[in-house]
Amino acid sequence: MxxxxxxxxxxxxxxxxxxxxxxxxxxxxxxxxxxxxxxxxxxxxxxxxxxxxxxxxLNPAERSRHIIRTLSRQFPTHVFSGLSAAAILQLEYSWHLHDDGSIFIASSTGSPKRAYRGIRRIGMTDPPVSSVIHFRRGDGIRAKAVPGPLTMNPRQTPSSQATLFGIACSDITDIIRITSPARTLVDCGLRYTFAQSLPMFDSALRNHLTTPQQVMDICDGMRTECGSIMRLLHYADPLSENGGESLCRAVVIEEGFAVPQLQHVFTDADASWTRYRVDFVWHTEDGRIIVLEFDGTAKYTDPSMTRHSNVHNVVRAERDREDALRRAGVTTIIRTNYEEVTLRTPLVRKLLDARVPMTGMNTRYERATDITGREL
Structure with a gap:
């Protein structure tokens, strides 16, 4: 060749x-x-x-983003929606949602156009539109979401003197139109299960892309029953640090256990200057303190998280951490991972063995939080 x-x-x-x-x-x-x-x-x-x-x-989410960036140059006025908009916003979710390779675009209700099999249309009239500007910084590409529809002609070389939202036009690589973050959450929340959607809601609130009120405003303007969205807003929590933790919490909730407190900090009784933050904690009525830790594989393999230590050192540090938590009053420590969460039964068995409270028996554990994570 x-x-x-x-x-x-x-x-x-x-x-x-x-x-x-x-x-x-x-x-x-x-x-x-x-x-x-x-x-x-x-x-x-x-x-x-x-x-x-x-x-x-490329991972499945990045593959989807590559396709969307390419299509946006071929069809600059397309408005990407649903999971495609979530991918461009880099919300947290399971990559398995990309298994069928579909790209979602907003379309007028009842559009007679036949879509290519890889395109799925989400019907909506006058959707709220945002634009995501991709631009070069150093050796990487960054993104900035802004309200309103923007378009850049792919054949046009922007002036090096011009700027757009503080970004030099010469640095811009792509501008992609998507549905607003609030509308994106609603479309995804209506399409996917509670456990699949909660990571998206958590990450959107954590990154200040939208507010619960904006999501409710979208629901108010739709002719669709949005009970699933209200449930997601009730449990969404910006304190969740990643999609794995959000998925774990969703499973805990769906299996009927009490809603845990997130990112609680404990002080080592033998070293008051040393503090440990845990993923989930329950303070029970009988005085027990139960901690649940979600362990991702990166905790043992990613040099940025292990501080370039080997697995033996990481495990030893975890053992020291557990000893400190027990000195701080923690009575039970549960460890789980992504596989146990997706299988559900192993996690449920651990929670039952630890006698984690269940909402059917302790309704006071059903809590709502505001966007800062504080109890309402």
């Missing part, structure tokens, strides 16, 4: 800007087809291509 300079340059530019590419001439199209047949390129969506070696390095 001969080296195609123009096609290689197109691939390089796409990868540098975190998107795929599409051929813009007949010659490029023919060269693309040849390389698609021999496996050098992949076609994850209609008229969207990438080097197979590069594509293999």
């Amino acid at each position: 001969r080296h195609h300079i123009e096609l290689e340059a197109l691939c390089d530019d796409a990868e540098r800007n975190h998107r795929c590419f599409y051929p813009t001439s007949n010659a490029l199209q023919q060269a693309t087809y040849v390389r698609l047949r021999n496996g050098y390129l992949v076609r994850p969506h209609r008229n969207v291509y990438s080097r197979a070696s590069y594509w293999a390095t």
Whole structure:
């Protein structure tokens, strides 16, 4: 296979800007087809291509973002919605939601247009639109969400002197139209289960992308029963630090256990200057203090979290942490992980063995919090 300079340059530019590419001439199209047949390129969506070696390095959420960035350049006025908007906003959720490879766009109710099989339309009239500006900073690409529809002509080279929301136009790589964060949460909350949606709500509130009131305003303007959204707002908590913790809490709630307090800080009785923050805690009526810790694999493998220590040192530090928590009055420490949470039964068994209160027996444990995480 001969080296195609123009096609290689197109691939390089796409990868540098975190998107795929599409051929813009007949010659490029023919060269693309040849390389698609021999496996050098992949076609994850209609008229969207990438080097197979590069594509293999991307996780499902990032693959979706690459496709959306590419489509937004082909169709600048498209408004991406649902899970696609959540992906662009980088909300927390399970990557399994991308298994079918669908891209979601907002569409007028009753649109007669037939969609390509990889496109799913969410019907809405005059959707609230936000724009996400992707721009270059140093060696990376960053994003900024702003209200209102913006469009950048992909063939237009912006002036280096112009700025947009404090960003030099010469640094902008893409502008993508999406439904507002509040509308995005509503669409996802109506489509997915409580456990799948709660991480999105937690992360949106944590990152100050929207407020509960804005979400309720969207519900008030819809002709759809939004009871599931009200339930999500009731339990959403910005103190949840990541999607794994949010999923764990959702399972705890769905299985009927009391709503735990998040990110509680304990002081070591032998070293008052040392404090430990736990993921979940219950203070029971009989004086027990139960702690639940959600362990992600990154806790043992990510150098930024392990401070470049080996697994043995990390485990020893965890043992010291548990000893300090017991000195601080904790009576029971439960550890769980993503696999146990998704299977549910192993986690439920641990919670039952620890005699974690259940809401059916202790209704006072049903608590609501405001956006700061404080009890109402």
